[in-house]
Amino acid sequence: MDQEQLRKRLEFYRDLGVEQIYRRGVQEPVASGPPAAAVTAPAAKAPTPVDIVLPSLAPDNDTLAQIRADIGECRRCRLCEQRKNIVFGVGNESARLVFVGEGPGADEDEQGIPFVGRAGQLLTQMIENTAAKEGIHIKRSDVYICNVVKCRPPENRTPQPDEMEICGQFLYRQLMTIRPKAICALGATAMKALLSSKLGITKMRGEWQKWNEIPLMITYHPSYLLRQYNQQAKREAWEDLKKVLHFAYD
């Protein structure tokens, strides 16, 4: 890690509220130069490479309750300014499948629960109807549902990269704690938070990707599917969901 990367990483930790960083002791190299008699001029001292070990982004024995407690009454990014409730996540804490959306809307902000508005009702129908048709016995409460950012962006705008980066720390910990069999990213923002691909969602959806060794399926956000003209996208989303449900629950 060079100095610039280190500086950015430390700024990132500071934004997360991490004030102190543990650094393992560094062993001084043992001098092994030529015998003193052979030395003719003092050699310039080369900088000693230092292997800096930064703390893990997901502490050992992490739990969802601990992550929620660490979020507290969070003011780490500007999305705190207009939110009513922090929308952490809902569902089975040992779920085989986690859905990740973009951020809370007005209904979610009001109730503090993700995916409870129109798009949320569609997601519930999609999960439960597709599972029933495919002979998979699950309800919405069997999966876990959360978002990239936990506070509602004003006017439902797309979260900005710095907001996603700061709040993404908590998403990372949620996913590492649950360690589901599969993740389903809903929409382009969730896709960007979990993958570094530059391709658009139409190119990425429907094919398995990986996030930290966990299979990841990308599909459309339900609010996109609510628009009348997106019949083709709806069919595709249902196909994606079938794949992910069978993978997680067969």
Ligand code: SF4
């Ligand atoms: S969006 Fe996330 S980081 Fe920003 S204030 Fe809310 S909980 Fe904190």
